[in-house]
Amino acid sequence: MAYDKELAAAIKAASLAARLCRKVQKALLQSDVRSKHGRNKSPVTVADYGSQALVSFVLQQEFPGEFSLVAEEDSNDLRKDGGGEIVERITKLVNESLTSDGSYGVSLSSEDILKAIDSGKSEGGSQGRHWVLDPIDGTKGFVKGDQYAVALALLDSGNVVLGVLACPNLPLTSISFAHPHSPNNEVGCLFFAEVGRGTYMQPLDGSSTVKVQVSAVENPEEASFFESYEAAHSMHDLSSLIAQKLGVKAAPIRMDSQVKYGALSRGDGAIYLRFPRNGYREKIWDHAAGSIVVTEAGGVVTDVAGKQLDFSKGKYLDLDTGIIVSNQKLMPLLFDAVRASLAQKSKPQP
Numbered sequence: 312m313a314y315d316k317e318l319a320a321a322i323k324a325a326s327l328a329a330r331l332c333r334k335v336q337k338a339l340l341q342s343d344v345r346s347k348h349g350r351n352k353s354p355v356t357v358a359d360y361g362s363q364a365l366v367s368f369v370l371q372q373e374f375p376g377e378f379s380l381v382a383e384e385d386s387n388d389l390r391k392d393g394g395g396e397i398v399e400r401i402t403k404l405v406n407e408s409l410t411s412d413g414s415y416g417v418s419l420s421s422e423d424i425l426k427a428i429d430s431g432k433s434e435g436g437s438q439g440r441h442w443v444l445d446p447i448d449g450t451k452g453f454v455k456g457d458q459y460a461v462a463l464a465l466l467d468s469g470n471v472v473l474g475v476l477a478c479p480n481l482p483l484t485s486i487s488f489a490h491p492h493s494p495n496n497e498v499g500c501l502f503f504a505e506v507g508r509g510t511y512m513q514p515l516d517g518s519s520t521v522k523v524q525v526s527a528v529e530n531p532e533e534a535s536f537f538e539s540y541e542a543a544h545s546m547h548d549l550s551s552l553i554a555q556k557l558g559v560k561a562a563p564i565r566m567d568s569q570v571k572y573g574a575l576s577r578g579d580g581a582i583y584l585r586f587p588r589n590g591y592r593e594k595i596w597d598h599a600a601g602s603i604v605v606t607e608a609g610g611v612v613t614d615v616a617g618k619q620l621d622f623s624k625g626k627y628l629d630l631d632t633g634i635i636v637s638n639q640k641l642m643p644l645l646f647d648a649v650r651a652s653l654a655q656k657s658k659p660q661p
């Protein structure tokens with residue numbers, strides 16, 4: 312198919328980056344480095360940059376000549392006074408990851424690392440091909456030792472044509488309330504999707520692949536929903552009103568990052584609601600990989616007006632009010648509940 316080579320490269324890059332992040336998260340949790348260093352020296356920053364440098368480097372090796380990357384981080388802070396030590400740590404981490412993989416036989420210098428990070432400065436758009444990367448989505452989850460994802464997608468003529476979500480802390484088995492997570496369950500999932508070819512999941516450390524499908528639940532009373540852990544990222548009171556109008560019985564599953572899209576794509580829950588507070592503009596790297604993982608698994612991702620997300624306008628998504636995600640059957644009821652809830656909220660309180 313059209314994007315086989317790109318998909319293989321994206322899986323490789325995201326898996327390597329996820330391994331790097333895992334290593335840093337482990338060290339972070341064991342030594343509690345956060346309390347010892349300032350924000351710029353924290354391993355989370357090191358992991359964000361390391362993941363971006365690694366993905367950028369791998370993609371450029373695989374596709375020399377034709378390369379455009381829209382990514383979250385840049386090297387501005389690293390180039391400031393005092394940044395040298397952090398750059399050295401990132402360089403060491405990236406080189407260790409490349410050595411453990413063994414494919415490229417190179418050792419990168421600090422300058423190579425800064426350049427790799429900065430090659431993510433493309434603006435994207437409606438023409439040509441652009442990679443879209445969130446090197447660590449859910450930084451807050453990462454710091455807490457909780458959920459985060461490496462999210463990589465490819466845009467072709469403004470459309471997302473493939474997406475990979477590496478989710479190092481997501482259990483391999485369902486996290487829905489019906490299947491409580493046992494602490495012995497293995498964690499680490501990788502979801503990948505290519506346009507027209509479905510969504511698949513594999514263990515981050517293995518190669519057995521299963522096709523996944525969104526939940527087939529039609530009765531909202533049996534549905535459960537995802538939302539951001541952070542109330543600052545999505546209005547919990549609004550989603551709770553929507554859930555109440557729909558008749559959803561289960562409590563929300565609150566989680567950081569695009570892991571929500573991955574979990575929904577395999578039916579762990581049936582609805583994801585995201586209502587940023589006034590004025591926040593969503594970035595394409597926060598949704599590109601997640602949205603194709605869900606749509607290729609049979610789900611629907613739209614804004615409140617029912618419009619598909621438009622990834623062709625540059626770094627930002629231009630959307631009406633919020634993002635709603637579900638299966639085809641629940642969507643009409645969900646729209647009604649969302650509209651009624653928004654109308655109720657905008658009425659002046661007596």
Ligand SMILES: Nc1ncnc2c1ncn2[C@@H]1O[C@H](COP(=O)(O)O)[C@@H](OP(=O)(O)O)[C@H]1O
Nearest residue numbers: 447448449450451539543544567568587591597
């Ligand atoms: N006020 C806000 N409203 C909505 N999203 C926000 C936000 N501030 C930050 N974000 C985005 O929310 C992402 C995390 O999503 P979630 O809420 O699903 O965990 C962050 O990604 P990063 O962690 O990559 O910076 C960030 O881009």
Ligand SMILES: [Mg+2]
Nearest residue numbers: 445448449597
């Ligand atoms: Mg993000």
Ligand SMILES: [Mg+2]
Nearest residue numbers: 383445447448
């Ligand atoms: Mg990020």
Ligand SMILES: [Mg+2]
Nearest residue numbers: 383447449450
């Ligand atoms: Mg960020």
